[in-house]
Amino acid sequence: MKTVAVIPARGGSKRIPGKNIKNFCGRPIIAYSIQAAQDSGLFDRIIVSTDDEKIAEVSKQYGAEIPFMRPKELADDYTGTNAVVKHALEWFRDQGVSVQYACCIYATAPFIQVAYLKQGFDKLVSSNKDFAFSVTTFEFPIQRAVKINHKGEVEPFYPEYISSRSQDLEEAYHDAGQFYWGRAEAFINKEQVSLACALPVILPRYMVQDIDTLEDWERSELMFHTWQ
Template sequence: MKLAIIPARGGSKRIPRKNVREFAGKPIIAHSIGAALQSGVFDRVVVSTDDEEIAAVAREWGAETPFVRPARLADDHTGTNAVVRHVLGWFAEQGEAYDYACCIYATAPFVQPRFIRQGLALLEGSAQSFAFSVTSFPFPIQRAIRIDEQGRIGAMHPEYAGTRSQDLEEAFHDAGQFYWGRSRAFLDDVPLFSSASLPVVLPRHLVQDIDTHEDWLRAEHMYRALQLAGEISA
């Protein structure tokens, strides 16, 4: 049994009502719901929210909202894993046990069914606890710079100043789209960013974090370009 969990609280601060704001012609959460449904791998697609408007939109686009997320799990400090544990625990109380769960972010309009399926295949074919989306940094992080209080530049890793960029190790970061895990690993709070996880490597042009208004504008431009290129359906 496999469960998709889309966390979507109502109290977004930096972009108000972010989870139901229109993106490319529909509420942004609808993109995540659609990708989960189109992947064809889930027994249920559930949105965890404390907000009735979000719940109504989620149901309109095909997700289930069988419970209201408790207020204690809907503040600025609640981590994703706590939300996933709550959902798995709620279903366990209803007599439904899931072998795998996949947390899909509500503001991930670039998430694609093929990568969701790839993550599941990676996890099922291994003994690991998690598989989640990552992408590479576009520039060697070993060449990162800092700006001090006087406005002067300094190298964060001066030991690499003379190393050719092609000789530096490639680095990756969380792509912020989806997180597959064995339910037991979520419930036991196994660390995600560890050797317990496998990467689903996404191309950089299919990744954009959306936390600020600038992020949102950039994501809309990227999405239109991808539609014109035929990489994302209209």
């Protein structure tokens, strides 16, 4: 069995310049993802897929491999992570390396924990599913969400639930944006992670924070200091 971690980390981030190697509470943010993969003991290989020489250098300093530089056609604003993982797995296949399981770990996931990586792997291996990925709950019932229409007026998305008590509504989950486990053939053969073929790894909300803007970054560092 060959199990690999693929950490996508392209250069050229616009909203947060140098995002994937920007200092986060004392270390480049990508270092947290690399260390979690290392500490888990799950992976035969840990690679960073990047088109950026500086990201490659920093990643190697923290123990990841850079066996290839990602081609430019897979390093634009529209390329999904599945395409990046597929490219990495096809590279391994072309090198004659058999990979059975792969885990896409995001480069900006400083809250990632070994226990949940292991839980995802165990769930995948013991099932007949293709994927297992991190999710967490919405903090407010999505059934009571409202929108602002073209007149500037407020409308409910789901009028039938607007007066319902929170405790009477079904809990909803969203992608936690930390990792995706998958069988190698599923990453290669599917354009994206199929929810019908996936299992959830449920994370507590206090361990989840998207980092898309500088405000997100500052909030995440405050959360991290509190959490530590």
